[in-house]
Amino acid sequence: MDIKEKGRLEGSPIPNCVFGDTTESKASLLNLQASRLARRCAITAAMAATLAPLVFGEGGAA
Numbered sequence: 001m002d003i004k005e006k007g008r009l010e011g012s013p014i015p016n017c018v019f020g021d022t023t024e025s026k027a028s029l030l031n032l033q034a035s036r037l038a039r040r041c042a043i044t045a046a047m048a049a050t051l052a053p054l055v056f057g058e059g060g061a062a
Contacts, residue, residue, distance in 0.1 A: 031049075
């Protein structure tokens with residue numbers, strides 16, 4: 001038996017749900033986008049953080 005299956009030996013079902021985005025994951029996405037924009041356009045990190053939602057859109061990275 002595989003090690004990953006040992007947690008389910010008691011018969012409990014594997015949860016089948018999708019969790020919504022948290023503010024922590026959105027903040028890290030914004031930081032990633034801002035750093036990418038700062039490198040590509042040679043602007044400050046503060047300016048890149050302001051422009052990132054406009055450039056990449058609110059939903060995610062391009």
